[in-house]
Amino acid sequence: MTIDRRAAILAAAADLIREKGVAAVRTRDVTARAGVGIGLLNHYFKWNELRALAAAQALWAEIDRVVPDAPAPDRQLDVFLSRAFGEDADPLWRLWIEVTDLAMSDPDMARAAEGCAEGMVNELAAILEQGAAGHLWHCPVPHAAALRILAFHDGLVGFVLTGLPKVERADAAAHLKRFVALELGLPQQNDHVPSRLV
Template identity: 45%
Template sequence: MPASQRREAIITASQKVLLAKGLMAATTRDVTEELGVGVGLLSHYFSWTDLRSLAFARIAQADIDSAIRQRCDVEASQVLRDVIATAFAESADPVWRLWIEATELAATDPSMSRVVAACTDQWWQAVAGLFERGCVEGAWSCGDPQGASWRIIALLQGLAGLTLAGDPRLTRAEATRHLTIAVEREYQALAGSPALSQTNRR
């Protein structure tokens, strides 16, 4: 197998391991067992800290792509509704756990610190761009899309962490309701555009 393909296979296996075990619990042995190769081969291509960071970056970027960046052909209002509706679904738990662990690791791991900063910036740009696109499409007006993006991202991460912690006072439905209210406060819906709280009721 060419070196470039071997590297990609290692990264792909690492992504699978991280989603299953988390950043803190995963080890190089988990990755090599997933690949069916020896530890020496992995270390020939990557250090563990760099591989772990790169695999997390791939996961985070794929999440941003599927949620927002690859949906430019869908109306901004619908994309935003979908982001809110799926933010705290059980299927999102593995990625949120990785984000929380990555943030913790970033304090002592320079490689992870760079990746977390870069991926957070990509989330910020994607959400700000979504608010801006909604203005252009006439779905809403928003005086501060970039500031709104920071506030929504912070709330998303906070609510996700609390939801994963299992506090019975904050159910997934309640987390979704709080996020919906916060988003609606960031923009002014224009005539003919229903509020998110009206379209997200279940």
Template identity: 35%
Template sequence: MAKVRLSVAERREELLRAAIGQIEARGVAAVRIADVASALGVSNALVLYHFSSKERLVAAAFARAAEDDLAQLRRLLGRRTSALRRLRAAVRWYAPTGQAKGWRLWIEGWSAALREPALREVARDLDERWKAAIAEVVAQGVAAGEFACPDPDGAALRLTALLDGLAVQLTAYGGAVPRTRARRWVDEALARELGLDPADLTDGRRPVKPPHRNAEQKAAPAP
């Protein structure tokens, strides 16, 4: 049976997917152009036609993985529900105890980014866009009166730092932190940033709206 001829875009996508798989299996340092070519049954020359070097292929593969993660984050944060539910879903998905894939890939990427400027730009862009998306929804929840958070940008940074650190512990040092404990820490951190009780994240209770300052003033007894 004749092979289906792929368009340039389709071929690049196929190569990037294969590169992501090979990086996850072998690591950035060990993966070769030949490994990606072999995984697809194509020639090294074909890979180099689309990506002129291993460095360009690896950087493009990480950029593709980043877009996948950001697309899922946008889906979770774009749901028509409360800001709290959207934040809880996003943080639990992104946490290393959740369903997000590729933590091994990103730990490899962080390590390689110390030496590869192109990878460093990809990692920085993903980090900035993730934090900006989280901070935006935190600000929406504050505006809607769902919870109190005086510094949405700081909250997003602290949550990201915790999740990334736990990912290293759970991925690189298996058993260092029990998954149930890590999950509890994530819930506690999110609740703390939003001025809520952790039970508001776990038992489905509707969080009590923080009182508005004007309402407090109106309720105060007359002198």
């Protein structure tokens, strides 16, 4: 029962963060959603700890929603590339930006952000390693390749969201596909990238 109540509080906080963002969620929102009193919330968590754990849980839920598991490494990479700049990824991007901003001044959030970042790199590295082992592509150092791919992706996300410089979603997707093809020694895709952006 103790574990169930603690898990229910954490799940309620994560759901609220996905709906409203981290900064907008208050303790009273969580207690109302979880159906518990403030005393029980404080018994299981300090607020900053709960907020950070819930933000990490919310991030992983968004990642799983945007890039669901696929049966083979090449298919999983295709899913990542095809959905990386879809509008349904916007909640994930905005949540990640908020979490990393808060991490600058909140040690609990910093640990949560670091864990999520490492997890994302490790998940992509595992996909790249499986594909290399199956001779789908060439990738001698999967972890380093995953780090470069995600850094390139995140930079393009910044351009798409801010418009500084202006990059359309389709162009960002084409850039990412081309970068991944170069990284993995794959044939170049015929995706159009405007000459002004090459």
